[in-house]
Amino acid sequence: MRLATVVSSGRDFVAAVQSEGLLLDLAHAARLAGLDGSCFASMQALIEAGPDGLEAARGLLAAPPAEALVAEALVTFRAPLPRPVRMRDCLAFEAHLRNAYDQAEKRTGKRYDIPAVWYEQPIYYKCNHLSVIGHGQDTIWPSYSSFMDYELEIAVVIGKSGADIPAERAMEHVFGYTIFNDMSARDAQLKETPGQLGPTKGKDFDTGNILGPYILTADEVDHPVALDMEVRVNGERRGGGNSRDMHHSFARIISYLSMSEPLHAGEVIGSGTVGTGCGLEIGRQLAPGDVMELTVERIGTLRNRIVKPRPG
DSSP, X not given: OEEEEEEETTEEXXXXXXXTXXXXXXXXXXXXXXXXXXXXXXXXXXXXXXXXXXXXXXXXXXXXXXXGEEEGGGXXXXXXXXXXXXXXXXXXXXXXXXXXXXXHHHHHSOOOOOOHHHHHSOOEEEOOXXXXXXXXXXXXXXXXXXXXXXXXXXXXXXXXXXXXXXXXXXXXXXXXXXXXXXXXXXXXXXXXXXXXXXXXXXXXSTTOEEEEEEEEEGGGSOSSOOOEEEEEETTEEEEEEEGGGBSSOHHHHHXXXXXXXXXXXXXXXXXXXXXXXXXXXXXXXXOTTOEEEEEETTTEEEEEEEEOOOOO
């Protein structure tokens, strides 16, 4: 099942994909069926409802009332989880790191080796969960940057809280998967990196975290997740790969992150960039007005434009 948060006629609602181009307004469908639709009040509410909420959604999809069906072309997408409880982003693809280091060597003439700790444990940082946008929304070029970049990632949405989660039970805590475009101000990031703390303004700016368009529920995906990933800019393919190439699986990542710290339902955890999934790896930059299209098999395509405000 694919789930989204959308806006139509001034109202936000949780929708499920009924068929190609057609969405089911779950709360409206529940009301028409005489059911308690409180679990469909928001994506967070549906996540917290657990298996019962998903079962109710599947029941409505099996016999959808026509009055609750909405054409996808008539809605505006938001991030499927507009306000994640918390966001973290990992660095799980070796090819991405090697490609980035190769580019750094070309710039500086210095050799860069992947540190041993990267192979030993998941590496991550905490993102700004208050700055999230969705499919079709513009991302704003920060004023201090001249080198903007996209990052093609897959992310898990946590569905069940827990701490000290063993890896063999970790996938029981996953609600679903979505696409994450982790926008990066590369010039700021490269300047900050020697400070060995952060990332700071290289990643931390308004509209810099993009999620969507859908959450694909966990029951639709085998573990370890192996989905094709691709990025296009203005229709031109720039790169991509497959999520099977993560060095640390999501099970390992979830287990590690939950050590002595509970994970909560409604958290989002990014995989890090797939190999060739960003411009830095291939020596390309974004330009104002560019349209980015990040596609992950079975989830969909996350499309956004980057806009640079005029001075003054």
